Amino acid sequence: MKIRPVILINSLIIFSLFFHAGRIFCSQADDLNTLGLADYKSGNVSNAIDNFSKAIKLDPELSPAYNNRGDAYYKSGDLTNAFADYSRAIELDPKMAQAYNNRGVIYYKYGYLTNAITDYSKAIELKPDFTGAYFNRGLAGYKAGKLTNAVADYSKAIGLDPKLALAYCNRGLAYYSLGQKENALKDFKKGESLSPEGSALKAFAHSLILQIESTRMMQPRGGVKSR
Numbered sequence: 001m002k003i004r005p006v007i008l009i010n011s012l013i014i015f016s017l018f019f020h021a022g023r024i025f026c027s028q029a030d031d032l033n034t035l036g037l038a039d040y041k042s043g044n045v046s047n048a049i050d051n052f053s054k055a056i057k058l059d060p061e062l063s064p065a066y067n068n069r070g071d072a073y074y075k076s077g078d079l080t081n082a083f084a085d086y087s088r089a090i091e092l093d094p095k096m097a098q099a100y101n102n103r104g105v106i107y108y109k110y111g112y113l114t115n116a117i118t119d120y121s122k123a124i125e126l127k128p129d130f131t132g133a134y135f136n137r138g139l140a141g142y143k144a145g146k147l148t149n150a151v152a153d154y155s156k157a158i159g160l161d162p163k164l165a166l167a168y169c170n171r172g173l174a175y176y177s178l179g180q181k182e183n184a185l186k187d188f189k190k191g192e193s194l195s196p197e198g199s200a201l202k203a204f205a206h207s208l209i210l211q212i213e214s215t216r217m218m219q220p221r222g223g224v225k226s227r
Contacts (some may be wrong), residue, residue, distance in 0.1 A: 063099075
């Protein structure tokens, strides 16, 4: 009878030690993930990957670390490992909208437009105000020839971020492809006005404006006269 309380107490102590150690490891993993983010933001991608990997080793279920390491791999040009990390982040946290969006970018890069659109759509479902996912889905829709869908997605992105110059320019391209040149011209002008001075985007938008306006000037005025 005296043995049982001792065993029970020892079991509680052991459990308490493991629980305490687990919290320490999780805290260390979070700290390493934070260090990795700081490295990533400062441009030290190699160190960022190293710290994210250490965080994952301490806590293999730390989904943000997988997503963040995926970003670092992507920035380093390693799309294969980036894709694997985004997929693992999604497995661990099926509600991580950012991971779906990021994996969608990889699918887009590889030319798997349907998969990209599916991932972007899931990101939007999870986070309805996700400007980047609408923009990216618009890009994939445009490339897939779904021009009306692209216009709708760019319009949604613009509604969420009215100063997103690139969305105006891309929507303008979709309008132009649909034959809606006046709408395209409006978007190119808006994109140009929002683009930073001296930027490539501003120059691109300006060239498109000149192209449409020169075409308009070449069109004959009035109808063909009947004899």
